[in-house]
Amino acid sequence: MDSHSQIMESAKKYLTTAASVAASAMLARTVVNEFLPNEFRTLLSSGFHRLFSRVSTDSVIVVIRQTERRISNELYDAAGTYLRTKISPTLKRLRASKTEENNSIIISLDDGQGLTDVFEGVEYNWQHMIQQETSTTRFGETTVDVRWYKLNFHSKYKDVTLNTYFPHILDRAKEIKAVDRRLKLHMNEYDSWSEIDLHHPATMDTLAMEAQLKRTILEDLARFVKRKEYYKRIGKAWKRGYLLFGPPGTGKSSLIAAIANYLRFDIYDLDLKEVNRNSELKRLLIGMTNKSMLVIEDIDCSLDLRNRDGEEGEEETESHDSDVTLSGLLNFIDGLWSTSREERIIVLTTNYKDRLDPALLRPGRMDMHIHMGYCGPDSFRVLASNYHAIDEHPLFEEIDCLLKEVEATPAEVAEELMRSDDADIALGALILFLQNKRKGEGREEILLESLN
Ligand SMILES: Nc1ncnc2c1ncn2[C@@H]1O[C@H](COP(=O)(O)OP(=O)(O)OP(=O)(O)O)[C@@H](O)[C@H]1O
Numbered sequence: 001m002d003s004h005s006q007i008m009e010s011a012k013k014y015l016t017t018a019a020s021v022a023a024s025a026m027l028a029r030t031v032v033n034e035f036l037p038n039e040f041r042t043l044l045s046s047g048f049h050r051l052f053s054r055v056s057t058d059s060v061i062v063v064i065r066q067t068e069r070r071i072s073n074e075l076y077d078a079a080g081t082y083l084r085t086k087i088s089p090t091l092k093r094l095r096a097s098k099t100e101e102n103n104s105i106i107i108s109l110d111d112g113q114g115l116t117d118v119f120e121g122v123e124y125n126w127q128h129m130i131q132q133e134t135s136t137t138r139f140g141e142t143t144v145d146v147r148w149y150k151l152n153f154h155s156k157y158k159d160v161t162l163n164t165y166f167p168h169i170l171d172r173a174k175e176i177k178a179v180d181r182r183l184k185l186h187m188n189e190y191d192s193w194s195e196i197d198l199h200h201p202a203t204m205d206t207l208a209m210e211a212q213l214k215r216t217i218l219e220d221l222a223r224f225v226k227r228k229e230y231y232k233r234i235g236k237a238w239k240r241g242y243l244l245f246g247p248p249g250t251g252k253s254s255l256i257a258a259i260a261n262y263l264r265f266d267i268y269d270l271d272l273k274e275v276n277r278n279s280e281l282k283r284l285l286i287g288m289t290n291k292s293m294l295v296i297e298d299i300d301c302s303l304d305l306r307n308r309d310g311e312e313g314e315e316e317t318e319s320h321d322s323d324v325t326l327s328g329l330l331n332f333i334d335g336l337w338s339t340s341r342e343e344r345i346i347v348l349t350t351n352y353k354d355r356l357d358p359a360l361l362r363p364g365r366m367d368m369h370i371h372m373g374y375c376g377p378d379s380f381r382v383l384a385s386n387y388h389a390i391d392e393h394p395l396f397e398e399i400d401c402l403l404k405e406v407e408a409t410p411a412e413v414a415e416e417l418m419r420s421d422d423a424d425i426a427l428g429a430l431i432l433f434l435q436n437k438r439k440g441e442g443r444e445e446i447l448l449e450s451l452n
């Protein structure tokens, strides 16, 4: 039998119902390859045939947890995740679990429990099944729990089920998992990553910055994540690069955390000082997971370090091209990521944009240069709302005036706002701080004048 007729043969077995099999060869291939693992033949001959023996207009599809080679079935996992969102409180028996990987408690169908889902007008009856299977191996008899979902629906919707409903379940499950997964912050020690949970509270909402700039960033991110097909078509790696620059305390690191929280991307915080060779760098970059952000903070300092190393001749014995330079690094990343189909973001930060290698500032090198500046009226509104949940206050006008004259970072303003739970007191403290700063700055200027 050639492989095509074999597939058709298998597909018939899996899908046999009272209705005839109308699946096209294409459809059958999809079913067999992606959804229904090979062991169904085994199952059919080992007592499971009961499942298929209903004589009605119903189709039955079983979605088993593991293939016979103990490889887990993605569709089974996805169905479990998807069905979680369909569980109604009227169900008497549920299963609850919580793993380290997840943020929330996960409720799922217990063995034997079922529910009905309606998708595009089609009614689907799901049931979670379990059966103990005893098998004899050369080590003796073993009993394992075999789990599967049994899905009943009207047989005339078989095509819709396989071509639309199942892909929908796989997509939804992916989305649900992404939201529920704990974000990680990965940091490198030499050429290996270690990770901790990322608990940074910053979100795009709580980030204080100029309203128009924030909108632009959000639009850029949204366009980026939607553009998989576009990037594929133009043959470019699906990546985006942001350069954040601005004085300390203006929210560069906060923006990085906010983007990670917004996209649900892990952060890989690359410390270039730990990396000495391209081979080490390569190992680190290959070790990154999909949907992640590579962050290199204070790139001007990492550059300085490289230059200093060169001057001091510490690595004289190393051949020159094994040293890591920033431009080299970015080209290297481009090359490595060009083969990746998954979205990646790279973020560089610096306090001093003017100290950067011009090659880095060249148009097209980084997709967006984002200036994180001193606190202006927009930023102040966000901070006031974050810390005191107020949108208006009689003192706002005076503060706006002071912010135009005084360079105060969002970090400094936030600190003043935290001085009291009472908004009047906190805003008063901020005014005092800004007035003092204005005086202080004045004094510095006078001092400089007298020095000259
Ligand atoms: N734009 C902002 N919006 C909200 N909070 C901010 C902002 N900027 C600073 N903060 C507050 O100040 C703290 C320090 O800011 P952050 O670490 O993001 O600054 P940074 O620009 O990365 O500074 P550095 O250049 O020193 O790394 C934050 O934890 C946050 O509480």
Ligand SMILES: [Mg+2]
Residues within 6 Å of the ligand: 252, 253, 254, 297
């Ligand atoms: Mg920072």
